[in-house]
Amino acid sequence: MQAGQTVHAGTLLISGAGIERGADRPVWRSDGSRVGFLVGAGCDEFRSLPAAAPINALGEPLLAPASGLGFLCAVEWGPTAALADRLLYNEFDSATRGIYLAQEGSADRGEPLVTYDVFHTLFDLRWLPDGSGFVFALGEWSGGRWASSNLYEYTFSTGQQRQITSFDDALALQFSISPDGQWIVFERAPALGEVVDLWLVRRDGSEMRLLVETAGRPAWSPRAPQAPASFGVYLPMALR
Incomplete structure (x- = not known):
């Protein structure tokens, strides 16, 4: 500012770019x-x-x-x-x-x-199919990054939460729960922005295994498939 003069104070650009x-x-x-x-x-x-x-x-x-x-x-x-x-x-x-x-x-x-506090963030949240509780994925900040994220279950009848996974160097991100409420398919990654794979785990934390590599955004069918009434096996026939 200078008394009695008009001075240039720089240029301010206002844009809507990046606003979704x-x-x-x-x-x-x-x-x-x-x-x-x-x-x-x-x-x-x-x-x-x-x-x-x-x-x-x-x-x-x-x-x-x-x-x-x-x-x-x-x-x-x-x-x-x-x-x-x-x-x-x-x-x-x-x-x-x-x-x-x-x-x-x-x-x-x-x-x-x-x-939860500022050193934690929620990555996903889903009801259990019967409404008895819900599952959520909660990440923890450490060493200047989201170092880990785990799945937790909350039960309405007790008001208690229970940890399902125990990762300290991996992230459990978006997930889906099976119609019977017994299985969870979830995204697992070593860090945010890196390749995501899909893993399966029982709600009690057992039988965890890789389902599909390089895949994400899981969505379980809302209805369990019906078993067919009968099965047939067809083999090629060779005539001699």
Whole structure:
């Protein structure tokens, strides 16, 4: 600043580059009537649309971060008829980080179930198929990076959580739970940004094994396949 003079203070560029606005992480209501999704860069308001929504519909808001500085990064509708209007979700801001249970359309944050500090982050969150609890993937910051991430199970009847995997040098990331609730298929990587493989593990942590190399985004069929009523084996016939 110079008195009585106009001076050049530099150039400030304002751009929308890198700002994402779209639908992310879609999830169906258990009765199939609506589909929900996160808007923004994957961590913002949760909205829903009817199953047969018109083109370009924006949907109605069902859940938003409780704080103006908060981030809503994972939302799951209840898996059964009794839990159809319940939302299990993860939210974090500068002061509070955790997993909550709320009713759709509720104005408050809901019931806190799991809390964690700034040295942890949630990579994924899924209900158990029978609604008795949920599984989540929680990463730990160490040595200037997300050094490890493990799967945990939370049970509503006890309010307790149990660790399923015990990685100290690998990341368990996105996952899917089998329809009978006994198996989990999950992404496993040595570090963020590196090659991801799919692994299988029982919910009790046993029988862990590699399923597919260089694969990700697992999604288990919502219904277990039915066994065929009969089997047939056909062999080539050689005539002499």
